[in-house]
Amino acid sequence: MRLIIAEKPSLARAIADALPGKRRSVEGSIEVGDTTVTWCFGHLLEQAPPDAYDPRYKQWRLDHLPIVPSPWQLMPRPKARGQLAVIRRLLKASSEVVHAGDPDREGQLLVQEVIEHLRWRGPVKRLLISDLNRPAVAKALGRLEDNARYQPLYRAAETRARADWLYGINLTRAWTLTGRQAGHDGVLSVGRVQTPVLGLVVRRDREIADFTPRPFHVLWADFAVAHGQVRAWWQPGEQHPLDDQGRLLARAPAAALAVRLPGAEGRLSELDSRDKRQAPPLPYSLSALQVDAARRYKYSAKQVLDTCQALYERHTLITYPRSDCRYLPRGHHASLASALPTLGQVDATLAEWCRGADFTRRGRAFDDAKVGAHHALAPTGKIPDMARLSAPEANIYRLVVRNVLAQFHAHLETREVKACFEVLGERFAASGSEVLVAGWKPLFTTRDEPPPLPTLVRGEPARVTAAAVEDRETRPPEPFNDASLIKAMMNIGRYVDDPDVKRTLRESDGLGTEATRAGIIETLLERGYLVRVKSALRASRTGHALIASLPDPATRPERTALWEQRLSRIAEADDSEQAFLDALLGDLRSLLDAADAERMRQALGSAQGIEAPAPRRGGRKPAARRRGSNAAAGKTRRRRSSKASGGRQ
Incomplete structure (x- = not known):
């Protein structure tokens, strides 16, 4: 039997639909001929908490730090045990396994860690799917690869997970305990991405507060x-x-x-x-879409991500959304040129945008050399029933289609004029622009x-x-909002002072990833470090105090952006995961030495910022309401171990 393990149920159903033969649903799987398709639902496994390595770590103590697991352990997530049992049973009856995780670093980790945890020793093939339409899935099934080719990608993802655990667990415990000594009763969460993002907002808030208009x-x-x-x-x-x-x-x-x-x-x-x-704007990556949707519709980054996931999984109207690429394969040109006019027949807005399009035109977006594991967001070609889409789904779908449609429109041609007048010995400047060919602009x-x-x-x-x-x-800088904070995370080099580091980061992917940036913002909101004021994102008093109490390097983007670069080298087999973790431990010990109760006391006493509102239903309780011993804090921390250490980030 061939067993295909998909990252999520929707992907498993799409694979089963594309297989020849009669379908039969069995508990936790779908049988089609001699192939069985099963699934994960996100990570079925998580890093074990500290007390799994030593029971004394249930109590939070500064003299335990740093906690360094050896060997590393994974454990089932509480709701995943049943599906893990299904996969274990199916593996025993399999002759071949196909890894069908999403085509990215975390997708590689998510399925492969299950395969390795359940001690499968047979051959593994890799199935890469970025489009859930049946023809695209069937085509992908016909070009399976050897999963060994993606082993460096898995090692990079595994290293990221371990590094986030080390950084998040140790620094969160250190600053929580130091905060307790300074009179703050609650968990102070520190993460390698969330904390620099909070630092961006805190520094912007300080600039605004300190600004004197001139x-x-x-x-x-x-x-x-x-x-x-x-x-x-x-x-x-x-x-x-x-x-x-x-x-x-x-x-x-x-x-x-x-x-x-x-x-x-x-x-x-x-x-x-x-x-x-001027050539048309490129099709969207996820972050670019989040920026535009926040500006146009005031949607939060998380709302855009969730909407994209619904359009991808439930409606199968767009391709894989968690992409950092803004280019399309040349092979997509013909299918899009055929599908786009049809989409215009079911929606007045799309019909208007189709006018003037030349579907024989091949824009610069169709470039195989610039497409990696993912390509840009694009419509799948399926005809939408616009009446079944929510307003946000319809709006986001139109944006995705629009940026692809733009590739079939002419360039925008303008005449730019600059004039200088001289009178009474003084110079006066004027400028203007005239549209010669509107092209994609409308x-x-x-x-x-x-x-x-x-x-x-x-x-x-x-x-x-x-x-x-x-x-x-003169006006102060604008406070961050979802659009500008996502854009700052994408272009983090702009917020770096060191010219050498700035140069290094110029071509990097920025802070966080396409898949995690929305979640980072939501995590900071849920933990009470950020507050949404209308559409603005401002730091709370606790957020200001946390940044003030940390060593400056822990609050800035240089370290985490350079982490991402080094993880990319591991993914390309150009660096060693152990060397990376050894270097991290050296940094970690220096940061732990800087934990200081007096500095924390001063930070808490002088913190400015906005009071965080009561948590949303089911959210995290405010830190001031959480009481208990070190052991109780340890239980709270264990329940949040994956979040504090970065989760999938």
């Missing part, structure tokens, strides 16, 4: 030219008081010039006109474009018809 002044003038009128802005010279962005800090020079300008004769001294062509905006500049000729006379000074103030 007045600045701008002067505009309207110039009459042969073919119309142009508004231009004064460019004050260095003899005037300017800030580092060239803004005028004193009003008097602008006011004095404004009085002299009306009626003054000048000329158009400089004119630069350039035609530009798919992305319904706003009217501002009128272009009138026809201009270099050297032509220009007379000032009006002028005025506008008084403005």
